[in-house]
Each structure stands twice: as structure tokens, then as C-alpha cells.
Amino acid sequence: QVQLVESGGGLVQAGGSLRLSCTAPERIWNRAMSWFRQALGKEREFVAAVSRSGGYTHLGASVKGRFTVSRDNAKNMVYLQMNSLKPEDTAVYYCAAHSSDNIYEATSAYNFWGQGTQVAVSS
Secondary structure (H helix, E strand, O other): OOOEEEEOOEEEEOOOOEEEEEEOOHHHOOOOEEEEEEOOOOOOEEEEEEOOOOOOEEEOOOOOOOEEEEEEOOOOEEEEEEOOOOHHHOEEEEEEEOOOOOOOOOHHHOOEEEOOEEEEEEO
């Protein structure tokens, strides 16, 4: 069972920041890595992705300008820096990967998922 492990979630006030981290085993590391989120009662939503090299990133429309995604290939870590957080950012955040370096927004493209980390933003 391949495990992606997220960390860094928590409770923060609106306007604050959090940095999420995700680590993946070596055998699936050499590909694009993505972040999704799922709020209570809603569908899972694409948030951000970073290419294998880290040279290309793609952000979802709802987080563009506030969130950034990056990776450290020496540490097998991918990060989601979340700034100017809003109550509507409250969700469980998931790290995900699939079998290539392509970036997709559809959840159906991904076959490796973490357990998720909860982010709660108070108003």
C-alpha cells in the first residue's frame, strides 16, 4: 500500500497562514504531485499541483494569488503554502499522485492519496 502522508493542518484565524507538507515514498516520487481539498458535504476540489522538477505549478482558480505549491526533491516533500486564508478554505486537504508528470484537475486521474489533514479557518 503506497502511503502519502500529509501534515501541518490546524485551526487558524481568517487572514492567517498555514503550510501543509506531504511526503511520498521514493517509488512514486518522480512525478507531478497535487493537492486537493474536500469541505464537508462538498465534492473534492483541485487546489494545486507541481511538476516533477518543481519548475511548473498550477493553481486552482479559488486559491490563485493566495496559495503556492513547491517541492523539495532531496527530501521527498511537497508543500502547500496557504496565505490570506478565508473561512471557505476550511476543508480536509489531501496530497495526491498518479503515474506520470502530467497535471490533471480531475480526481479520477489520481490513484495515490494521503489520509488528509484538517484545515479550519475561523472568521
